[in-house]
Amino acid sequence: MELADAIASTRAIRRYRPDPIPDEDLAAILFAATRAPSGSNRQPFRFVVLRDHQRTARARALLGDAFRAAWDAKRDADGYDRGSGQDPSTPKARMAATMEHFVDHIADAPVIVLACLELRRPPGLHDGASVYPACQNLLLAARDRGYGGVITMWHQLVVDELTDALGLPENVAIAAAIPLGRPAGAHGPVRRRPMHELVFEDRWGSPAPWATEPERVGVAGGPPTPTME
């Protein structure tokens, strides 16, 4: 697949067919992840690939519980059941339905990749530059092979239990939990703000007149969709 097409069409996928992911595809996806840059090329990223459902039952159950609890809290805090959320035809209500399905089934995803980071000190924002480029390579390579996934952070609710269940060393942080599988059902386009809201030239707020979308790509204007893309 052409790079430009992969980048323009990789979006969050939260519903998966049950098909397992063959060795060859997983190898290509993880190879892509490990090619990413990192600070001083130290490559502190590590990937724990949860695959065998029986061997990873404890970790999957922990993630399932955490995602359910996190979504319940977000559903309430962000008012998914109020206003337009009460009309099932609205984007808000459809997003809520997608999230319900997601948290009900996350534990059964064909594969869940835990993107980890070996630390030399308590991590800050900039340490993310040594693991999240790898996560993006992983998602692009998954897209290239017909899979989809999403970068999630709700593992944080059970990080101590997960650390114990998976035998993570003390100096290792889980930077993201990324479920992967063949997309099930229909998925909308990548929805992003128009470029002129995101790109400036020479100075903050100064328009970059050249920063326009390729003609064939639609963009979502207005407020961002309340999803986890």
Place this chain on the structure above:
Amino acid sequence: MELADAIASTRAIRRYRPDPIPDEDLAAILFAATRAPSGSNRQPFRFVVLRDHQRTARARALLGDAFRAAWDAKRDADGYDRGSGQDPSTPKARMAATMEHFVDHIADAPVIVLACLELRRPPGLHDGASVYPACQNLLLAARDRGYGGVITMWHQLVVDELTDALGLPENVAIAAAIPLGRPAGAHGPVRRRPMHELVFEDRWGSPAPWATEPERVGVAGGPPTPTME
């Protein structure tokens, strides 16, 4: 370019030809960046593209000074002038020469993209998931169009001065400074650890026998190269 080829061949580029980057290429590169995922699809990433050398003279000078100071400190701390660094034919000495050239010329790079992040709270590791995937998309799209760059963090030494020079709002952090240009001179391959050191199956430390490199790709064994890839 095929996605897999772009991912396997995108490496840190630190020497640039002086050619400016045309609008069309910049648009494609920044478009790729803005397609990246972010938490709840909020798209808090913003990109300040330093292009016009006169209008951005102050910011470029600040970055040049910061990079020089940071490299001088690293050169000393990491012993680039000791041991094998004294032999100009060693990788260590070649890396030092590359870095000398890099910090001497960073202020003149055809383009420097400041990848920024609008904050709602003091940022931590996980907030990086809303800006560094975009940086990786940017580097891949640059590679696709024949450009190269590198994610750098040395702007942090002058972040207050840069914030002032560029008019950044108070709630905006600079997550990375990424110079871009046509690569000058010869560049080696992407050097990464073998996959079996980075990928585990089902549990930390448990080998993933399928995690092997594609045959045509070489990997660098042994300790990581002391670079900023």
